[in-house]
Amino acid sequence: MKEISISLLLKNMNQENNYEDDLWKTCLDEKGKRYRRKDISNSLKKLEALGFIKKMRISGTDIYYNKLSYSNPDGYVGFINNIMFTNESKIKESLKKLESRKIFVDISKDLNSYKPAEQSKENYEKLLEAFSNLTELASAIQLVNETSKDEELKKKLKMCHSEIKETLEKTNEKIIRDRKSNEIIVIQRRFAGRIPNPGFLKL
Structure with a gap:
């Protein structure tokens, strides 16, 4: 992407x-x-x-x-925390529903074509969307940290970034746990493709 x-x-x-x-x-x-x-x-x-x-x-x-500009750093941090909470909740909910399900029922040899199990498709897409939202939030936080001169704001944003990183790592661990090797390859490719470089957005 x-x-x-x-x-x-x-x-x-x-x-x-x-x-x-x-x-x-x-x-x-x-x-x-x-x-x-x-x-x-x-x-x-x-x-x-x-x-x-x-x-x-x-x-x-x-x-x-x-x-937009934020005169009060706490206002911006509060805004960031709301985004984090919303998407972390979506991830937890989706993972809970996907935990015992087979996500892919048919994967071709080139691993580019797959058919999601019908009952899992909606939850899987919600998971991908929330995952993407958090990766782009992390990207934005890194940009603000690099350009801001407010040390207190930067300190709080670093904590937010660490929490996002931990959430994404745990999500990756849970989604591939007990999966077959071909499922793991496709899942990791799909998730890796959603992670932008710092300061960038995916198109």
Whole structure:
């Protein structure tokens, strides 16, 4: 999966009145080419979910984004903790339902084609989504830690990052426990593909 830099997105945005179409035109990849409109749209949704921007709607078609700033570091940490709690709860719930089930019932030799067991598909997708949300939150936290000058904020965010890392490691351990080797390979590939580099979002 391709990635896009959070810093690149924010650098190409003004403090206020940022329209998706304008960002699509100005935000270029390392080769100087535009990203797909769909990628910019999804990235804006993720930036909003991570607390970097806020969507402003004037009408059904007139939508723009403003950058967010937090005057109180505790407010941002509280926001981060809410995201963590929500997704950690989803992971626990999904794992509980998947624990005794066979996730894959048919895997081809090239391991690229698989058929999820019908009763597990919904919970597996929820697990992947929550896992992805936490990996991108961890990526955003690392970026804020690198750019912030607030030592107290950085200290608290490091604790959040450590908790996320522990949750992801435990999730990986539980999901592959007692699985067959071919299941483990596919599962690990699917999860590894959701982890962005620090400061980046998956497209």
